Amino acid sequence: MPAALKAEIDKSFRVDTIEANDVSVSDGGLTEKTLHRLGDGQLVESVLMHYPARGFAGAGRPLHRERHTLCISSQAGCAVGCPFCATGELGFGRDLETAEIVDQVRHAARRLAPSGRHLTNVVFMGMGEPLLNLDRVLESVEILSDPREFGLGARHIVVSTSGVVPGIRRLTALGPQFTLAISLHAARDPLRDVLVPLNRRWPVAEVVAAARDHARVTGRRVSYEYVMISGVNDTDIDADALARLLRGDLAHINLIPMNPVAHTPWQASSPERVAQFAERVRHGGIGVTVRANRGQDAGAACGQLAANRAGEPAAPAVARRRESIIRASEAAMLGNRSTEALPADLEAAVALRRPRR
Numbered sequence: 001m002p003a004a005l006k007a008e009i010d011k012s013f014r015v016d017t018i019e020a021n022d023v024s025v026s027d028g029g030l031t032e033k034t035l036h037r038l039g040d041g042q043l044v045e046s047v048l049m050h051y052p053a054r055g056f057a058g059a060g061r062p063l064h065r066e067r068h069t070l071c072i073s074s075q076a077g078c079a080v081g082c083p084f085c086a087t088g089e090l091g092f093g094r095d096l097e098t099a100e101i102v103d104q105v106r107h108a109a110r111r112l113a114p115s116g117r118h119l120t121n122v123v124f125m126g127m128g129e130p131l132l133n134l135d136r137v138l139e140s141v142e143i144l145s146d147p148r149e150f151g152l153g154a155r156h157i158v159v160s161t162s163g164v165v166p167g168i169r170r171l172t173a174l175g176p177q178f179t180l181a182i183s184l185h186a187a188r189d190p191l192r193d194v195l196v197p198l199n200r201r202w203p204v205a206e207v208v209a210a211a212r213d214h215a216r217v218t219g220r221r222v223s224y225e226y227v228m229i230s231g232v233n234d235t236d237i238d239a240d241a242l243a244r245l246l247r248g249d250l251a252h253i254n255l256i257p258m259n260p261v262a263h264t265p266w267q268a269s270s271p272e273r274v275a276q277f278a279e280r281v282r283h284g285g286i287g288v289t290v291r292a293n294r295g296q297d298a299g300a301a302c303g304q305l306a307a308n309r310a311g312e313p314a315a316p317a318v319a320r321r322r323e324s325i326i327r328a329s330e331a332a333m334l335g336n337r338s339t340e341a342l343p344a345d346l347e348a349a350v351a352l353r354r355p356r357r
């Protein structure tokens with residue numbers, strides 16, 4: 001191609017929406033976390049996790065093939081503001097463009113290519129609430145599924161939501177494009193009002209009803225994420241409420257010990273408590289997996305690297321935040337629903353997405 005034409009093309013089309021990437025590796029090379037700087041300086045992150053082949057299926061073949069899963073962001077920051085999540089603490093920046101979502105995947109694919117490996121799974125579990133940026137998420141899923149692009153099937157793409165009910169219903173109408181995960185974290189409204197503030201708009205029963213319809217219409221199992229926080233949502237009462245809520249559903253629960261986050265007073269449940277909780281829920285007839293938490297040493301908790309870059313929060317601000325979280329969770333333990341309004345950013349995001357009647 002003539003140099004002048006190439007220069008003209010380079011000037012007219014941006015080939016990469018990401019300006020800079022900062023990679024940190026942990027878990028002995030199994031986890032690679034990348035902080036991406038976008039054109040306007042916003043920071044988002046993705047995490048590439050390598051799972052070696054394991055088990056024997058005979059004839060020298062592994063039972064489970066090796067996997068390379070990329071966790072990507074759909075927004076810079078997040079308006080939902082879950083108090084155990086570093087991204088939530090950052091607040092909302094902006095929606096990502098389709099190309100900014102896909103370029104995180106291109107970046108990981110480029111890192112894998114020299115060693116002959118390729119991405120097997122993509123999960124929308126990084127920064128942001130995908131169902132509050134649904135048009136762009138759907139466009140990027142189309143590109144990820146395109147056999148001429150990444151060729152990932154519906155089984156290999158997971159979109160996780162904190163419970164945007166109209167978004168779930170819209171996905172159900174579109175049919176199976178990917179696997180839906182619901183961030184539940186509590187089966188009781190008073191506690192979920194605190195852990196996932198969106199619950200004050202769409203309570204747990206509405207979220208689960210929408211997920212149930214999704215499973216019925218698409219024939220695909222819905223998975224539920226449940227971050228385990230010591231003494232907050234990991235009691236026997238919570239386990240029984242969870243089993244009761246999902247009894248008979250086409251569902252699976254992933255229990256995730258909480259990654260420590262500076263502004264919360266909370267800690268992860270102990271491995272023994274997680275095992276007892278899992279057993280109790282399983283006894284109620286629901287499938288449960290305990291997930292290992294990847295990349296803690298590289299700050300792989302949702303949004304943590306970007307939060308570190310934003311600077312350490314001032315000690316008085318952290319103390320105030322901790323106190324308000326303790327007050328809210330004490331009220332929840334007494335069974336009181338939250339009377340707090342949604343934060344302004346979240347109210348705006350939700351109002352924009354409310355379906356027309």
Ligand code: SAH
Nearest residue numbers: 085125128129160161162183225258259302
């Ligand atoms: N906003 C969407 C998707 C991104 S969050 C959602 O909430 O579903 C992806 C997952 O990371 C969620 O299940 C969330 O609960 C989890 N997560 C956030 N903070 C965490 C922490 N401190 N420890 C463990 N998991 C966390």
Ligand code: SF4
Nearest residue numbers: 078080081082085088
């Ligand atoms: Fe947003 Fe998900 Fe973090 Fe909640 S857990 S603040 S919804 S990114």
